[in-house]
Amino acid sequence: MNRKKSWIIAAILQVIFLLLIAGSFYSIDYFGKEIKIKTVPVDPKDILYGDYVTLRFDISTVPVSKWKGETHLLTSRQQTAFVVLEENKEGYYEVHSVHPDKPAVNDDQVILKGKAERTWGDTIEQMQIHYGIERYYVEENTGKTLEQQASDMAVTVRIASWGAYKITDIKPR
Secondary structure, three states: OHHHHHHHHHHHHHHHHHHHHHHHHHHHHHHOEEEEEEEEEEOOEEOOOEEEEEEEEHHHEEEHHHEOOOHHHHHOOOEEEEEEEEEOOOOOEEEEEEEOOOOOOOOOEEEEEEEEEEEEOOOOEEEEEEOOOOEEEOOOOOHHHHHHOHHHEEEEEEEOOOOOEEEEEEEEO
């Protein structure tokens, strides 16, 4: 009898775990803060998943001067970076600062977590930051339309208070 209870408890815990994983993704829509970011997309195809747009954000290339940690940490693409974003006058979010550890922020700021590495730009040292949302899947045969509008796109991202985020919309500005 005791062994039967252990199996039942194990099964219930597994179901609860799966529900928490699914719930955390969908709860971003309800509890997350919505921000907009400028982008330039490209239209590739994935054999298994269909059309997607590869996104390159304005907030992906940042001067090293915004880094609030030791610069030698930026030699690897695996450096965790907490990017503090603030809304500009046009309603888009821009990089305020980048930190190796999660900083405290005020109500007007949000944090995106990414991976950073140092690169060289035209005349200054820069960081390239990868957020994990650079690929956005679209309906079949709609990627070409987005590609034609690539020079003037806006992405809406919803960020939950616990740090999870996802793209909720992509459209022309």
